[in-house]
Amino acid sequence: MSSDVILVIVVATALAFDFTNGFHDTANAIATSVSTRAMSPRFAVLLSAVLNFAGAFISLKVAATVGQGIVESDAVTTTVVFAGLVGAIAWNLATWYFGLPSSSSHALIGGLVGAAFAASGASAIQGDGLVEKVIVPGVVAPILAFTVAGIAILVAYRIVGRLRPGPVNRAYRLGQLVSASMFSLAHGTNDAQKTMGIITLALIAHGDLPSNSFDVPTWVIVSSAAAISLGTYTGGWRIIRTVGSRIIKMDPAQGFSAQGSGAAVILAASHLGYPLSTTHVISGGVMGAGAATRLSAVRWGVAGNIAIAWVLTLPAAALIGAFAYGVSSIFGSGALGPLVVSLSILGVVLAFFGRRVARGQVLTADA
Amino acid sequence: MSTAAIDWGQLFELVWAGALAGVGVSVAFATLILGGTRAADHRRANRARVASAYIVLAAVAAFAFAGSVVFGVWVIVSK
Numbered sequence: 001m002s003s004d005v006i007l008v009i010v011v012a013t014a015l016a017f018d019f020t021n022g023f024h025d026t027a028n029a030i031a032t033s034v035s036t037r038a039m040s041p042r043f044a045v046l047l048s049a050v051l052n053f054a055g056a057f058i059s060l061k062v063a064a065t066v067g068q069g070i071v072e073s074d075a076v077t078t079t080v081v082f083a084g085l086v087g088a089i090a091w092n093l094a095t096w097y098f099g100l101p102s103s104s105s106h107a108l109i110g111g112l113v114g115a116a117f118a119a120s121g122a123s124a125i126q127g128d129g130l131v132e133k134v135i136v137p138g139v140v141a142p143i144l145a146f147t148v149a150g151i152a153i154l155v156a157y158r159i160v161g162r163l164r165p166g167p168v169n170r171a172y173r174l175g176q177l178v179s180a181s182m183f184s185l186a187h188g189t190n191d192a193q194k195t196m197g198i199i200t201l202a203l204i205a206h207g208d209l210p211s212n213s214f215d216v217p218t219w220v221i222v223s224s225a226a227a228i229s230l231g232t233y234t235g236g237w238r239i240i241r242t243v244g245s246r247i248i249k250m251d252p253a254q255g256f257s258a259q260g261s262g263a264a265v266i267l268a269a270s271h272l273g274y275p276l277s278t279t280h281v282i283s284g285g286v287m288g289a290g291a292a293t294r295l296s297a298v299r300w301g302v303a304g305n306i307a308i309a310w311v312l313t314l315p316a317a318a319l320i321g322a323f324a325y326g327v328s329s330i331f332g333s334g335a336l337g338p339l340v341v342s343l344s345i346l347g348v349v350l351a352f353f354g355r356r357v358a359r360g361q362v363l364t365a366d367a
Numbered sequence: 368m369s370t371a372a373i374d375w376g377q378l379f380e381l382v383w384a385g386a387l388a389g390v391g392v393s394v395a396f397a398t399l400i401l402g403g404t405r406a407a408d409h410r411r412a413n414r415a416r417v418a419s420a421y422i423v424l425a426a427v428a429a430f431a432f433a434g435s436v437v438f439g440v441w442v443i444v445s446k
Contacts, residue, residue: 058444136373144385151386152393159397163404171400178436186443253397260396261389267439268388274381 003206005335006078009342010202013085015227018195020092021104022052022231025191027239028101028278029183029232032255032286035244038173039180041235048184049233055188056225062190064214066197070109070133071116075124078202079328080115082338085198086345087111087321091313093349099238099246100309103277107317108194109134114318118325133275134314141269141276142284142310145262149285150292153257157293160253172252179259186266187278188228195224243283246302248290258285280310392435398428 030044039047071080088107095102109130116124160168199220203209209217248254262278262285269276283306290297328337402425409418 055443131373136378140378140381144382145389148386148389152390155390156393156397159394159401160404163401167404167407168400171403172396175396182436182439182443185440189443256396257393261393263439264388264392264435265385267442268384269381271442272377272381272384274377 002334003078006082006338007202007206007208009335009338010078010082010085011199013082013089013342014195014198014202015223017085017089017092017104017108017198018192018224018227019231019234020089020096021191021195022049022228023234023236024092024096024102024104024231024239025187025278026232026235027243028282029180029187031240031242031244031282032250032259033173033176033180034240035250036173036176036252036255038176038252038255041237041240044180045233045235047181049229051181051184052188052192052232053225053229055185055190056192056196056228057221058185058189060193060196060216060221062193063197063200063216066194066201069129070126071112072120072124072126075116075120076112076201077119078205079333079338080112080119080325081198081202082341083115083118083325083328084108084112084321086324086341087114087317087319090320090345091317094316095309095313096236096238098305098309099242100306101239101243101279101283102306102309102313103138103279104191105194105275105277106134106138106310106313110314110317111321113314114321114323115325117318118322119329130314137274137276138280138310141265141280142287142307144276145258145265145281145284146288146291148261148265149258149288152261153254153289153292156253156257169252172256175256176252176259179256179263182263182267183259183278183282184232186263186270188225190275192224192228195227196220199224242302242306243286247283247286247299247306248297250286250289254286254289254293258282258289261285388435392432395428395431395435399425399432402426402428 026045026048029048030039033039034041034044085108088104088111091102091107091110092104113125113130196216200209200214200216203217204211209215250258259282262281266276266278266281287298287303324341328341331337331340402421406418406421406425409421
């Protein structure tokens with residue numbers, strides 16, 4: 001009975017993480033398109049949500065790799081997974097509140113690392129895996145995207161600079177429709193699978209699925225796809241505003257250079273087996289597209305805050321994950337600990353958002 | 368943790384492949400716009416041969432851009 005309750009809590013928490021992942025990362029796909037008026041905000045989130053949903057059904061290969069090479073597999077229990085998810089959700093909500101784009105995947109890894117560390121000590125963490133899969137891509141992605149988008153916009157201005165701006169802007173807006181769609185499809189394929197992987201791991205640990213194969217049940221695929229697309233449709237407008245208009249004021253050519261070249265960088269890297277964060281790539285690309293034309297075009301204060309959030313993502317999510325595990329374990333190894341933690345978080349979130357909704361201060365597409 | 372975990376060869380490959388793909392997509396799309404816009408301008412000015420040359424340029428750029436999109440979808444699907 002106790003393990004049934006833990007399983008239900010882990011599944012619900014994983015879907016909640018999937019939802020926050022969707023609304024947190026909406027900005028990656030649509031912020032530049034909304035900013036350059038390539039799409040209306042409502043159409044942009046609808047398109048992104050539909051493609052995220054479709055993307056979740058395309059492949060299941062990433063689902064089987066969640067946490068692999070970073071946390072020792074025997075240290076991963078359902079309570080560790082639960083605490084890791086809490087760390088990731090808390091960091092996603094905190095960065096959303098401050099309008100800062102940060103990687104949901106790095107937050108999830110941070111949460112799992114912290115919870116596993118609290119449960120089994122340092123031996124549960126594979127340091128080399130952390131360097132290879134989180135730290136190196138975290139450094140490379142924004143620098144590469146910054147440079148590539150900068151070169152791309154300079155070359156683009158050289159080619160189209162003497163043409164009439166009307167048709168050029170219209171064409172770039174059309175191009176953004178394609179690049180935003182690619183971003184959304186790739187996001188749905190990649191990120192929804194992480195939730196599928198977590199739920200499937202929990203079902204295997206609970207004995208509902210055989211441990212010798214990794215078959216994701218259909219209801220897990222459908223619910224994960226629905227959660228991420230619902231989150232995407234809800235739209236993390238604070239982050240959309242930061243990426244779309246607070247880093248630089250961009251024209252359609254800059255928007256396309258940041259997003260189109262960003263999508264190309266991500267997919268080329270993915271083809272080489274190097275998963276880069278869409279958040280790091282699009283943010284770096286936007287900064288590069290602005291800085292290439294004029295260094296002062298970039299609001300470096302905002303860019304600095306984003307960089308600080310990236311550096312803090314792993315340790316902060318790890319700390320929260322470890323804290324969540326610690327609080328859960330006070331109540332023993334049963335379901336009471338996760339139940340207390342999840343109800344406490346739900347209470348805090350409802351109290352906070354309930355008050356804000358009552359005051360009418362929640363940012364929307366029209367805000 | 369150590370730098371031994373870093374595969375420098377793969378990292379170098381990532382940098383040049385990412386740069387080539389990113390800049391290539393942008394150049395292809397900008398050339399498509401150039402070809403399309405100039406072709407329309409020259410057709411309006413009754414310069415059919417120049418317009419045809421720009422149409423060919425736009426078609427080549429469109430093919431390159433469409434190819435990059437198809438490759439991207441293939442990467443997503445085969446992931």
